[in-house]
Amino acid sequence: MSTPAAAPPVCVLGLGLIGGSVLRAATATGRRAWGYNRSAHAVEAAVADGFDASTDLAATLARAEDARALVVLAVPVPAVDSILAAIAEHAPNVALTDVVSVKGRIADAVAAHGLSARFVGGHPMAGTAESGWEAGSADLFRDAVWVVTVDDGTDPDVWQHVARLALDCGSVVVPAESREHDSAVARISHLPHILAEALALSGAGGGDLALGLAAGSFRDGTRVAATAPGLVDAMCEGNATALLEALDEAIDVLQAAREQLADGSTGDLTRSGHDARTRYEQRQRHPITGIVPGDDNWIELLRAAGRQGGVWK
């Protein structure tokens, strides 16, 4: 697809699993790339591994502003506000993206700091059970889906810089409006955790007899209940608005199934559920073609393409 003339250097703020992997992957493409981390440990480890990293946020940002870098926000949610304040002070003109999961909340924070004009959100759907610089890898994003947001007023040049970084990291790019992204991940990533916890509780409520009879359906249905509770809380609480909606919808479905079972049949639920799973199994990615960022209606067109399962290549 069309790309801007030159890929800008990349400045990564936060060198944990995701940020550290972005720094490695961007460097591996031959771009100039450097990073910042608050704690010296990750910076020392990154430097020891041959990367360009610093604990000096102001200097790191000044360098990004001079170089017209693409700045990648990769800090934990609680640190986002103070980092945005520093960007507004030291690098107000850079192109800005993030890799901090829930998108509506980050877009709001970016707007509160007056940085929306040059911001495009991102969410690489990749990770491991480990965390920290040491857990990262230049290949973490290979063949992953990387959502790049298209909100009202999105700058087409920044959008292409962000999409190109994601592609350079080996991902496929799915365009989505921020709130639609949050609603989608509530359905397919956060609700599964809530249902798994509830199922695990139901099984344990039946004591050792029930747990001893459990086989594949229970094992698979509760697998993610083994995730550390704090991680699940952070995901769910960070996307509370969208998750509440998905959860209410699921409770309604279960209530309706309950009434139908009391009347004698689960047929409506099982047929529609089977169709839904089949649709999931048969989903396909198709390349988005013929849309040029900046052309008339490009924002609406990209969102519509993403809704239909299109990917930007």
Place this chain on the structure above:
Amino acid sequence: MSTPAAAPPVCVLGLGLIGGSVLRAATATGRRAWGYNRSAHAVEAAVADGFDASTDLAATLARAEDARALVVLAVPVPAVDSILAAIAEHAPNVALTDVVSVKGRIADAVAAHGLSARFVGGHPMAGTAESGWEAGSADLFRDAVWVVTVDDGTDPDVWQHVARLALDCGSVVVPAESREHDSAVARISHLPHILAEALALSGAGGGDLALGLAAGSFRDGTRVAATAPGLVDAMCEGNATALLEALDEAIDVLQAAREQLADGSTGDLTRSGHDARTRYEQRQRHPITGIVPGDDNWIELLRAAGRQGGVWK
């Protein structure tokens, strides 16, 4: 453990996947074993495979009565009543068990035909996606859990005959009261299907965007929604009373989680759900010792042992 003097011959009624596998497994232990099936196809296939099988129900049952056989009821639920009527007519004194999943309903049907005194229910927790005689195997029950019921008034000799058949088939035996069995399988086998259907619907409700972002948690949480709807309906509707209870409990758990999330935290749910999954992962079977069927209180003692994760060996 103690066993009666001689293992009786085995007469299997219904030669589908489960019944056909029982006939094979019983024959493999060197016992006399024969079977009945309504349709000639399965009987011809069984005979061609070297087994003793017939389409004549009355003659099959008269032979069982003469030989004091253990009769294994392995027909689909809709056929249970007519088969029980034939047993009451032609073989009223045989020891009787079944392999038809939900136990309370079968026990009620057996009682309605006046056959409770020599009946002990069974549920081998084994199966494959296939059905019919051809899908069966003498090894289907190897290392599976086979629930053998201990209800009020259970005959200790029949109980031991049934338990021994299950052990001879390679299973471990879990003793449980019929209603407790039904409640347990509602929690660990039927509720997982209902929740998987609901999760699949939630994902599909987010369209191709959501389905395209789905990863491991959604894949595993919806796996059993791929099961043929008719099979899920038969399981769920056959155990409606217990499943309604488990489903109401799960809806209550989700409602409480919803309120807590609206108040800002999923911490209660995630901690208790994580504990429940850990308990499942760490469950262990221990052999039941020191209980002799027929001794004082043996029924209560066996039930209690089963509740605590004990298996009869």
